[in-house]
Amino acid sequence: MTTDDTPIRPDAPDATDLHAPDSVGAWLVRLLKGIAVGVGFILPGLSGGVLAVIFKIYDPLIKFLANPLKNFVRQVKYFLPVGIGGIIGVVLFSIVVAAAFGRYEAAFVCLFIGFVIGTFPSLWRQAGKKGRAAKHWVILAVSVAVIFAIMLAGGGLNLQVPPSIPVWLGSGALIGLGVIVPGMSPSNFLIYFGLYDKMAEGIKDFDPSVFIPLGIGLVLCVVLFAKAANWGFERHYAGMYHFILGMVAGSSLAIFPTVVFAPDAIEKSGLGMGAFLASCAVMLALGVLASWLFSKVEDRYASERDAIDAG
Template sequence: MSRFIKIIRSVLIGIGAILPGVSGGMIAASFNIYKPLIEALNQVTRHPIKAFLSIWEYLLGIFIGLIIAFLGVMKIFEYIPIPSTLLFIGLILGGIPEILFYAKYKEMKLKNILVTVSGFIIMISVIFLEQLGGLTTTSTNYFMWFIVGFLITTSFIIPGLSGTMILLMIGYYKPMLALVNDLIKSLIVFDFSVLYNEFWSIVFIALGLIISAIILAKLISVLLKKIPEYFYQFILGIIIASPINIVYSLNIEMSENNIFNFKETWLSWLIGCALIPLGIWIARLFTKGEKNETKTN
């Protein structure tokens, strides 16, 4: 796989991690780069330099994707939310053949199917987290900023779990976007006032990111070594259910405008449905030849 392709894939992971309902980890799994990322994160405490060098292209792409998401993509989703969301759903669905390959679907028995079904059910049950909504936020609530950092990492590490969707439901998604947007824009013009004023909030977000990454990476690394087929069978269920969660979270975010009011949104849905095959095609383009590479290795 060329470095350019690695970076482009990772850009999509970075963008997906910020969009409510979308999981960067799920995109990574669809693009068949989830395992190397987890293995590198698992090694970061013992061999940090080696771990960094093994995935630097992915880290660069994710960083670029995050910047693009914060500065540009969110505006696109604001103006054309339904078509852009359905395009991302297409990107995720396009990775299903690779997940089926690693799940060894041809050898699946009843117990394996139940693992996939359980992944589907758990993913759907995340919808009911909406009942957590309504929490308020202040810039001095450092514990909650730690939770924000922790949840952002889950979007990268746990396929199917959108930490940003949970942030949206507990009232911290927009404050997080505002903080990061203000920070990026100020640093671009060498204005350090936001960094100074929000220093401790940023520190606690970073702590949440780091601690979450280390703990979750070690846990999932064990699963990938001990029960890889079961892991991917579970992920398969998550990916199958993900379009429901993504569309549901979009409807929550656009609470003032019901996206299911088809008299007003039919054109957006028509364009969006046409973009799903495009997303699948792009995903297949990125993953082309990966199965043969794996067999050869």
């Protein structure tokens, strides 16, 4: 809201005007979000869906996929940088994985967990925006316990599934579930099945027999389940958000025993105990700081998304 003391630039676009030009800053912010979400797709312990929630693109993405014809052109323009960023994040991090991720896995994961910690207060407020009853506390607690138990149990698996086109289709669908169900880490399951390093190599080398079925499986899964997720948000907003909040919290907690402090984590890093803990702490702090700074930038461009939803 403006007052008489607040000057209004005559050339400033109206945030409620659906035809106002997209600002460069907002476009770049969404590109960076897409890169982070893309990294989340393949970073062990994390979920692209979690990062989509954190960066406030989960709800609008689900709404768009559930009703793709509503404001179609505006929606595509809005999500285009997110999609480009997602591809960049997946490809770049696949190169990192192939080159040196094994040694720096714990540090990378701590950086992204810092992102989660930095935005958790915002997620908590978002979950309670329409009220918080006793049943929502139950949903929160159960979802924390379930995802924590699943990830903890899965950490002991060591299967070897031979790669094939049907397997990559299924792997893509698994990644798609990581979008629809924030907190679920598809990469962890791919590691358990012995497919993670093969997937990273295939993406890095632009192997069509890997990335094409992966992409098809991902898109089909997301499109098929988007309407169900959107229905859940429309009918049970508080319950859905507390479920997501629990998945985010539970999966984040489970990352520490399953990834950061895995039995061979310190050995793989090539560091001593003190240096290993210090590097993890520094990366965690950097993630929290980056998340806080990013949220400040995000708030500047929130009105552009609101304008699309209002239309």
